[in-house]
Amino acid sequence: MGKLSKLGKVYLAAVFFILYAPIFYLIFYSFNSGGTMSSFDGFTLEHYAAVFNDTRLIIILMNTVIVALLSSLIATAIGVLGAIGIVFLRNRKMRNAMLSLNNILIVSPDVIIGASFLILFTMIGVKLGFASVLISHIAFSIPIVVIMVLPKLQEMSSNLIDAAADLGASKRDILTRVIIPYIKPGIFAGFFLALTYSLDDFAVTFFVTGNGFSTLSVEIYSMARAGITLTINALSALIFVVTLGLVVGYYFFNQRARTVGTGGQ
C-alpha cells in the first residue's frame, strides 16, 4: 500500500472520528452522576453497579448472546452447505432461481419476516420464547451466510476438485479437505456477519419474543417512552469493551497462527 497523502490522513481521521464519536459520547455519559445525558455533573460508577445488580437485565443480556452464538453457528452450517449446493447445481436456470430466492430473503423488510414468523408460530402452536427467537434468527441469518460464502466458492477453480478426485480422494475428503479449507475465510466472515445481525436485530425479534424471554434490543427499544437510563449506557460501554477485546484477541491469534506456519487447517 502506498503512503497516504496528508489530506488522505486528515480525511481518514475525520471519518473514524465521526464513526466513533457517538459511541464515546455514550460511554462518557455512563460515568455521569447527574442521571441524564444532558449535563455532566461528576464521576460515578453507580450505573455499572446497577447493571450487575439488575438480574433481569443480565439474564436478557445472556439470552441475547446465547441466541446470537447458537443461531449464527447453526445458520453457518446450513448456509455453507446451501452455498455449496447452489454452486454445484448443473441446471443454470435452477441455480439462478435459487440465488434469487436467497436474495429476496435478504432484501425483504424485517417487519414482514417478523410478522410472518409470528403468524406461523401461533398457527402451528409454538409457544413464543427461546425456541421461536432462535428459529427466526437462524432463518434470517442463512441467506447472509450463503451470500458471504458464494464468492469464495465461485473463485475456486474446479481443477482443484478434479485433481483431488484424480488422486483418489473420496467425496467426503473433497468436501472436508479441499472445499471447506478453501472457503474458510468466507465461512468465518459469514459467521461473524450473522452474529452481528442477530445481536442487533429488533424488528424480527420483537414479534417472536414472549413469555418472559426478551433480547437486549427489544428491551432497550421499549424504554423509549419513559426515557433510557444511564444503566443502558453502562451496559453498552461494557459490551463495547468486550467486543474490542475480542477483536484485539482475534488479531493476535491470527498473527501467531500466521507466524507458526500455514495458519492451521
Place this chain on the structure above:
Amino acid sequence: MKSIIQTSVAILVVCALLFYGVSALEKSSATSGGGSITIYNWGEYIDPELITQFEEETNINVVYETFDSNEAMMTKIEQGGTSYDVAMPSEYAIEKMKENDLLIPIDQEKIPNLKNIDPYFLDLPFDPGNEYSIPYFWGTVGIAFNPTLLEGQTFESWDDLWDPSLEQEVIIVDGAREVIGMGLNSLGYSLNSRDASELREATDKLKTLGPNIKAVIGDEIVEMMRREEAAVALTWSGQAADMMFVNENIDFSVPEEGSNLWFDNMVIPKTSSNVDGAHAFINFMLDAEAAAQNTEYVGYSTPNQAAVALMDPEVTGDERFYPPEELRERLEVYENLGLEMLGIYNELFLEFKMDMEN
C-alpha cells in the same frame, strides 16, 4: 477443518455455560409455589422494587416484559402464543381490545383496594363501570415551556401559542387527535367533535399557527426540550414531567379552555393463564403505599387518592399535574369516534402538515 470444529465446540461450550448461568440466575430470583404471572408494561413504567415486594408477599413469581406502543402490544396479544396476565394499555387501546374481544372482565370483588381510586377516574366513557380496566396513571395534554428562553410569555390559553413572538419556537406532538383536539379546544369546541364545520374551522385556525412551528415530532420532544433546542412544546403531561425531571427551567401549563384527559390502565388480556394472580397483582398495585411508591418512581399522576394522601404535598399539590376541580371539569377523555371519523381527523391533520411545508 480442524479450526472450524474447534471454534464450533468453543461456541457450544460458551452457550452451555451461559445457559447454566441463566438458569441459576432465574432460580435465585424465582420464588417457589403460588404459580407465576406475566406483566406486559411500557418500559420504565413501574418501580422494580414493587415487583420483588409482590413476589415476597404472595409467593407468585412475576415475569416482566415491556412494549413500546399500544399497537405493538395489541398485535402480540391478539396473535396469542404468549400468556400475558396483566397489561397496561392506554384508554383508546382498551376500546379496541374490547371490540376485538381481547379482555377478560375484572372481578371487582377480588380488588378491595379499588376503593382507593378517586371516583372521578372511574366509570369513564371508554370503559363504563370499569368492567375491564382499572386506571394506573393519568395525565393531560398541555403546553411545556421554558421561561428562560422566552420573554415572559405565559400559556393560560391555547391562543397564546399563536403569539407572533414565538416564530419557529413551538414543537408539537405528532398525533392527529392531540393537534386537531387542540385546535378544537382553542375555539371552545369539544375535542371529540364530529361536526364538519367545527373541524374545518379548527383546521383553518391551526394552519395559521404554521409560522410558529419548529417541528412535528414524537418522543424526541423530551430530549429537545431538555437540551433547550425549543422553547415551547405541545405535549402530554407525562412527557412534561420527564422534561422537568432533568431541566428544572421547564414549566407546564394546561390551558383554561380545556384539554384531553388520558389514562394508562391495567387490564387482564384473554391470554391470561393465571387470572387469580392477575387480580392479586392489580389489587397490590392499588394499595395506597405501593401506589405512592410507584408514583414517586415513575413521576406521572396517580388516580389513587389514598396514595395521594401519603405523598409529599408539594408533589400532589402541584396544580400542573393534579389540576384543580374547575379545570378538571373541562378535561375530556377521547371518545372512540369510529374508523370513518378517525379517518377525517387524520386527513385534516395531514392537510395541516402539508400546509406547513409551503
